[in-house]
Amino acid sequence: MNTGRTSRIALGLWTLGTVLFLYVPLFVVARISFTTSNSISWPATGWTVSWWKEAWVTEGPRQALIRSCIVALTATGIALVLGTFAAFAMQRFVFFGKNAVSFLMVLPISLPGIVTGLALQNTFSRTIDLGLFSFRIGFGFHSLVVAHATFCVVVAYNNVIARLRRSSPFLLEASADLGADGTQTFRYVTFPLIRSALAAGGILAFALSFDEIIVTTFTAGSGYLTLPQWIFANFARPKKPVVVNVVATFVMAVSVPLAYLAQRLSDGE
Amino acid sequence: MCAVHRVGQRLERAPVVTQTTVNEDSGGQPARRSLRTASRFARSHPRLGLTTLLSPPVAWMLVIYIGSLILLVVSALFALDPISQKPTSNLTVDNVVDALTNISALTLFVQTVGTAALVTTICVAISLPTAFFIAKIAPAWIRRGLMVSMLLPLWAGYMVKTYAWRTMVSPGGGSEFAAEGRGSGGFLQSVIGWTPGFSWVSVVIALTYLWLPYMMLPIYAGLERLPSTLIEASGDLGAHAWTTFRSVIFPLLLPSIAAGSIFTFSLSLGDYILPRLVVDGRRRVMFGELINTTLGAPNQPLAAAYTLFPAVTIVVYLFAMKRAGAFENL
Numbered sequence: 001m002n003t004g005r006t007s008r009i010a011l012g013l014w015t016l017g018t019v020l021f022l023y024v025p026l027f028v029v030a031r032i033s034f035t036t037s038n039s040i041s042w043p044a045t046g047w048t049v050s051w052w053k054e055a056w057v058t059e060g061p062r063q064a065l066i067r068s069c070i071v072a073l074t075a076t077g078i079a080l081v082l083g084t085f086a087a088f089a090m091q092r093f094v095f096f097g098k099n100a101v102s103f104l105m106v107l108p109i110s111l112p113g114i115v116t117g118l119a120l121q122n123t124f125s126r127t128i129d130l131g132l133f134s135f136r137i138g139f140g141f142h143s144l145v146v147a148h149a150t151f152c153v154v155v156a157y158n159n160v161i162a163r164l165r166r167s168s169p170f171l172l173e174a175s176a177d178l179g180a181d182g183t184q185t186f187r188y189v190t191f192p193l194i195r196s197a198l199a200a201g202g203i204l205a206f207a208l209s210f211d212e213i214i215v216t217t218f219t220a221g222s223g224y225l226t227l228p229q230w231i232f233a234n235f236a237r238p239k240k241p242v243v244v245n246v247v248a249t250f251v252m253a254v255s256v257p258l259a260y261l262a263q264r265l266s267d268g269e
Numbered sequence: 270m271c272a273v274h275r276v277g278q279r280l281e282r283a284p285v286v287t288q289t290t291v292n293e294d295s296g297g298q299p300a301r302r303s304l305r306t307a308s309r310f311a312r313s314h315p316r317l318g319l320t321t322l323l324s325p326p327v328a329w330m331l332v333i334y335i336g337s338l339i340l341l342v343v344s345a346l347f348a349l350d351p352i353s354q355k356p357t358s359n360l361t362v363d364n365v366v367d368a369l370t371n372i373s374a375l376t377l378f379v380q381t382v383g384t385a386a387l388v389t390t391i392c393v394a395i396s397l398p399t400a401f402f403i404a405k406i407a408p409a410w411i412r413r414g415l416m417v418s419m420l421l422p423l424w425a426g427y428m429v430k431t432y433a434w435r436t437m438v439s440p441g442g443g444s445e446f447a448a449e450g451r452g453s454g455g456f457l458q459s460v461i462g463w464t465p466g467f468s469w470v471s472v473v474i475a476l477t478y479l480w481l482p483y484m485m486l487p488i489y490a491g492l493e494r495l496p497s498t499l500i501e502a503s504g505d506l507g508a509h510a511w512t513t514f515r516s517v518i519f520p521l522l523l524p525s526i527a528a529g530s531i532f533t534f535s536l537s538l539g540d541y542i543l544p545r546l547v548v549d550g551r552r553r554v555m556f557g558e559l560i561n562t563t564l565g566a567p568n569q570p571l572a573a574a575y576t577l578f579p580a581v582t583i584v585v586y587l588f589a590m591k592r593a594g595a596f597e598n599l
Binding site: 008093150210 | 315318319322323325326327329330331333334335336337338340341344395398399401402403406407415417418419420421422423424425426427428429430432433434435436437439454455456458459460478481482510531532535536538539540541542546557560561564569572573576579580583584587591596
C-alpha cells in the first residue's frame with residue numbers, strides 16, 4: 001500500500017484512540033470495585049476486596065445472577081432448536097415467501113426493544129380467547145423465556161446458516177452415495193459440520209439474553225429480577241454504590257472470555 | 270381471530286415435530302427403524318420436509334411476535350376509561366390522533382431520530398479510519414487481535430457499560446460521589462478537568478460507545494473484501510487519498526455501512542434506560558422515556574399509539590436498508 005507515512009501514523013493513532021475509548025470506561029468500573037472508600041468517584045483510593053466479599057454475601061445480586069442464567073439457558077435452548085430448523089429450511093429449499101421469512105427472523109432484533117417489550121407485555125397481560133378455550137400467559141419466568149427466545153432465534157439462525165452456506169452441498173450427496181440414510185447423514189456429516197456453529201450461536205444467544213434489559217423490564221412482571229435489572233434498580237441507591245461496580249466487573253470478567261470463545265468457534269475451530 | 274386460531278393449531282402440532290428430532294440420539298432400535306422410515310418418507314416428499322423444518326420457527330414468530338405487534342396496534346384503538354384508567358372495549362382512533370397531533374411528542378420524536386442519526390454518523394466516522402487501519406495497514410500478526418479487541422466490549426453487558434458512563438461523566442457532588450479526601454467526581458472531571466455532565470451530550474457519547482462495534486464489524490468486513498489493488502490503481506491514476514476515499518472506497522462500503530446502521534440507528538432510537546443513568550432531572554431526551562411514562566400513567570392505549578412512531582420508522586428504515594444491500598452484509 002502506498003499510503004503516506006504521516007497518514008499511516010495518523011490512522012494508527014486514531015485506532016489507538018478507539019481502543020482507549022472502548023476500554024477506559026470498563027477499566028474505570030473494574031478499578032473502582034477495589035476502592036477502599038464508599039464512593040464511586042475517581043481517582044479510586046487504595047485496594048481492597050471487601051466490596052467483593054460484600055457482594056458475595058448479599059442475597060440480591062446472587063439470586064439475580066442465578067435467575068439470569070436460568071432464563072438465558074432456557075431461552076438459548078429454544079432459540080437453538082428454532083433457529084436451526086429455520087436455517088436448514090432456508091438453505092435447502094426454495095419456496096414462496098423466503099424473503100419474508102428472513103425478514104421475520106431479523107425483525108425482533110431490529111425493532112427497538114421498547115416496541116418489542118410493549119407488544120409482548122400487552123399480549124401476555126391479556127386474556128386470549130380462542131373460542132374453544134381462553135388463557136392468559138401472565139408474567140414471570142415463562143414470559144421472560146418466551147420473550148428472550150424470540151429475539152435470540154436470529155443469532156442461532158445466522159450462525160447455522162452461515163456455516164451451511166460455507167460447507168459444500170456435495171457432502172450430503174457423497175454421504176448418500178456411500179450408502180448412508182438420512183439419519184446417518186445427519187449424525188455423521190451434518191451435525192459434526194454445524195456443531196461448532198451451534199456452540200457459537202448458543203453462547204451469543206446466551207450473552208444476548210443475559211444482557212437484555214429493555215424487553216426484560218416489560219415482560220418480567222414485578223417479582224422476577226434479573227442481573228441487569230438488579231444493576232438498574234441499584235445504581236442510584238447511595239448506600240453501597242461500589243457493590244454495583246463489583247457486580248458489573250464480575251459480568252465483564254465472565255462474559256468477555258465467553259465471547260472470545262464464541263468468536264473462535266464460529267470461525268470453525 | 271380466525272387466522273390466529275388456525276396458526277394456533279399449527280403451533281400445537283409443532284412440539285410433536287420437535288420431539289421426533291430430539292429422540293433421534295436417545296432412541297433404541299425400534300425407534301431408529303421407524304425414524305429411518307420417516308426420513309425415507311420425508312425424502313420422497315420434499316415439501317413435507319420443508320413444512321416440518323419451517324413451521325416451528327415461523328409459527329413461533331408469527332403467533333408470538335407478529336401476533337403481539339398486531340395486538341399492540343389494536344390496543345392503541347381502545348378508549349381509556351377515565352375513572353378506572355383501564356382500556357375499555359370501545360373502539361376509537363382518539364389515541365392515535367392524540368399521539369399524532371401532540372406537538373411536544375412529535376418534537377421529542379424528531380429530536381430522538383436526530384440523536385440516533387447523529388450516533389450513527391459518529392460511529393461511521395470513528396469506524397472508517399480504524400477499520401481501514403486494521404484491514405489495510407496494520408501488520409497481519411496484530412490484525413486479528415485488534416479486531417477481536419474491537420468486538421469484545423460488545424459482550425461486556427449493556428447495563429455494565431451504561432453504568433460505566435455514569436461513572437465517566439458524573440460531575441460529582443452527588444451523594445454516591447461523596448468527597449472523601451481526593452477526587453469528588455467522575456473520571457472525565459478528575460482526569461481531563463471537563464465533563465459533559467448528565468446531559469444530552471453524554472447520551473450521544475454513551476450510545477456511540479455502546480453500538481460502535483456493530484458498525485466497526487461490517488465496515489471491517491467490507492474493507493477486507495475490497496481489493497487493495499483498487500486503491501493502488503486509484504493512486505496510480507493520480508487520485509489523492511481523499512479522492513480515492515470519496516470515489517472508490519466509500520461507494521463500495523455503502524452496503525456495509527447500511528448494515529451497521531441498522532443496529533446503531535435502531536438500538537439508539539428505542540433506548541430509554543440509558544438516559545435515566547446519564548441524564549439527571551426531569552428533562553426527557555429520548556422518545557422511549559415518553560412511551561414508558563405514558564405506560565406508567567397509566568395510559569396503555571396512548572403508549573401503544575406512541576410506539577407506532579419508532580415501529581413504523583424502523584420498518585421503513587429496514588426496507589430502505591434492504592434495498593441498499595444491507596442484509597447481505599449483516
